[in-house]
Amino acid sequence: MAELTGSRLSRVRASHSYGIVLILIIAVFAFIAIAPDDSWADSTLLLLECAVLVTALWTSGLAQADSKISLTLVASAAAAAIALLIVGGNGLAAVVGLLSGVLAVATILVIALGVADQGEANVKAVTGAICVYVLIGIVFIFIYGVIAILGSGDFFAQGTDGTRSLRLYFSFVTLGTLGYGDYTAAGELARTLAIVETLFGQLYLVTVIAVLVARMRGGGRAAD
Secondary structure, three states: OHHHHOHHHHHHHHHHOOOOHHHHHHHHHHHHOOOOOOOOHHHHHHHHHHHHHHHHHHOOOOOOOOOOHHHHHHHHHHHHHHHHHHHHHHHHHHHHHHEEEEEEEHHHHHHHHHHHOOOOOOOOHHHHHHHHHHHHHEEEEHHHHHHHHHHHOOEOOEEEOOHHHHHHHHHHHHHHOOOOOOOOOOOHHHHHHHHHHHHHHHHHHHHHHHHHHHHHHHHOOOOO
């Protein structure tokens, strides 16, 4: 755990640009959009999310790519991915989807710490904040997927669970509060989560992103 508890100064000195993390997140987004709903795709997504987290740990100065925690994350994700390919089944697919979501949440927390470590509004902080925004939408894709797998009824009121690609569309339409209405959540839990995602999307844009951009235009550190 010592790798994750270094001083803020040491983390800032070891930190890097979040551009690589953003590229990996975009790759995850693109893969979700085009990959079929097969076990190999679920396994690949888990490994991709693990790669994003390991890269975020390195970028934020929290752990090296060859550190014990990074190697443990990779080994655990690989074991779960292989198990899904060999065993299969809805139950294990739901577990893998949940693990992918947990890794995405962990990545959000790591990036948030790295952005806070900057102590000022700069390009690195803004890029990290954008990474977090996209990751929020991805987290809800995994949550919706678990509900679709384990739920007794259809996820969408239109009479279908939808594909992963469709849930990607639904998640980011909800996050962006566009409200097209062509697909709507059917169950009470799904509708509640959609509301939560909408609130996240609205509040994040008008607080975190807006404040960072305003501080950059104002010359960096805001006055207390």
